[in-house]
Structure formats: C-alpha cells, structure tokens
Amino acid sequence: xxxxxxxxxxxxxxxxxxxxxxxxxxxxxxxxxxxxxxxxxxxxxxxxxxxxxxxxxxxxxxxxxxxxxxxxxxxxxxxxxxxxxxxxxxxxxxxxxxxxxxxxxxxxxxxxx
Amino acid sequence: xxxxxxxxxxxxxxxxxxxxxxxxxxxxxxxxxxxxxxxxxxxxxxxxxxxxxxxxxxxxxxxxxxxxxxxxxxxxxxxxxxxxxxxxxxxxxxxxxxxxxxxxxxxxxxxxxx
Numbered sequence: 001x002x003x004x005x006x007x008x009x010x011x012x013x014x015x016x017x018x019x020x021x022x023x024x025x026x027x028x029x030x031x032x033x034x035x036x037x038x039x040x041x042x043x044x045x046x047x048x049x050x051x052x053x054x055x056x057x058x059x060x061x062x063x064x065x066x067x068x069x070x071x072x073x074x075x076x077x078x079x080x081x082x083x084x085x086x087x088x089x090x091x092x093x094x095x096x097x098x099x100x101x102x103x104x105x106x107x108x109x110x111x112x113x
Numbered sequence: 114x115x116x117x118x119x120x121x122x123x124x125x126x127x128x129x130x131x132x133x134x135x136x137x138x139x140x141x142x143x144x145x146x147x148x149x150x151x152x153x154x155x156x157x158x159x160x161x162x163x164x165x166x167x168x169x170x171x172x173x174x175x176x177x178x179x180x181x182x183x184x185x186x187x188x189x190x191x192x193x194x195x196x197x198x199x200x201x202x203x204x205x206x207x208x209x210x211x212x213x214x215x216x217x218x219x220x221x222x223x224x225x226x227x
Contacts, residue, residue, distance in 0.1 A: 048213075
C-alpha cells in the first residue's frame with residue numbers, strides 16, 4: 001500500500017513569505033502529526049490532527065498552523081517565514097487503534113533565504 | 114514532561130562488529146519507548162518499540178533493545194553491523210496515558226566502515 005506522501009519534497013522561500021506543506025496519510029489512517037527537524041533543536045512536535053480536529057499542539061508560535069480535511073489529508077502553513085524556519089518537516093500518520101504505530105513520510109525540506 | 118538523552122552523537126564502528134547505542138530517559142509518568150532510524154534524505158522508520166511485556170524487544174534488521182526501568186534506559190544493540198546500517202538513530206518516548214506525542218533524543222549517527 002502507498003505510504004505517507006508529503007509534497008513538495010523541497011521548497012525554497014524568501015524571508016517574510018508564507019508556505020503551505022501537504023501530507024497525505026496512509027489510506028485508513030485518520031491521525032496525522034507534524035514534526036520539525038533541525039540540526040540545532042532536533043525533532044520537535046508541531047501538532048496532531050484527528051478527524052479534522054487539532055488534538056494536540058506543540059510549543060511553536062502562532063505563525064505555525066495546520067488543518068485536516070475530511071479525507072484525512074493535512075496541510076501545515078507557516079506565515080511570515082524566518083530564517084530559523086529552515087528545516088525538514090515530517091508528517092506521520094497512524095490508525096486510531098494503533099496510536100503508537102506511526103508511519104512517517106519522507107518530509108519536506110524547507111529552506112528560507 | 115519527558116526528556117530523552119542519547120549519550121553519543123556519533124558512533125564509529127567496523128563492519129561485522131557489535132554495536133550499542135545508548136538511550137536514557139526522564140519522565141514523571143510511565144512511558145512507551147521507541148527506536149527509529151533515518152537514512153539520508155528520508156523520513157523516520159520504526160525499528161522497534163516497547164509497550165509492555167518482555168523487556169527485551171526484537172526489531173527489524175537484526176536490532177534489539179532492552180528496557181531497564183530502574184536505570185531508565187533503552188539501549189539499542191546489534192551483534193554484527195553492515196555498511197548499510199550507516200544512518201542516524203533516534204530514541205523516543207511517549208506517555209502511556211494521554212496524547213501519543215513523541216519526544217525524541219538528539220540522535221546518534223552510526224558510521225559503519227569496512
């Protein structure tokens with residue numbers, strides 16, 4: 001079966017712009033989580049969505065937002081980009097009855113210049 | 114809150130040698146534990162997880178880990194490594210109750226040379 005698909009794979013944006021990243025979970029997976037990976041801070045939790053509702057949120061500024069659609073696809077948006085937002089953004093999906101069986105996508109590499 | 118410490122940022126080892134990657138955690142509540150591997154330009158792949166039962170957990174690619182509650186450790190081992198095991202390895206925890214958010218360690222880069 002198809003895995004978790006993240007688009008685009010690579011993105012270059014200018015400081016001050018906004019960006020939207022997309023994540024399509026494995027078919028049947030209704031929980032989607034987002035993580036930011038940077039060399040300095042490592043892997044940090046951004047937010048989790050389940051059935052179109054944000055279930056949990058990490059410690060990130062309000063510039064970071066997300067949503068989930070009825071087909072479980074999720075998007076995250078970062079507004080007013082800063083250089084420090086350059087990172088690999090990873091999406092993970094899971095079945096509700098196997099909440100610890102995360103499958104990660106390959107990520108979107110965002111570079112802010 | 115939970116925290117995870119991976120004691121080595123880099124572990125160099127020769128092919129066919131054994132390896133141990135160390136992981137310690139801190140938590141005021143009971144946790145589940147995980148090891149993930151990340152190959153260059155890829156996402157995270159689950160190697161193994163401890164939810165309950167035997168404290169010795171076997172995973173994919175010949176890896177195993179042992180949960181030691183008294184020492185709050187979850188070290189990853191492989192008796193004989195291959196060049197293809199070169200990758201970054203992450204230890205993670207999540208609370209048993211509540212949200213299943215993962216808290217990761219900083220990672221250990223395993224470098225296997227011939």
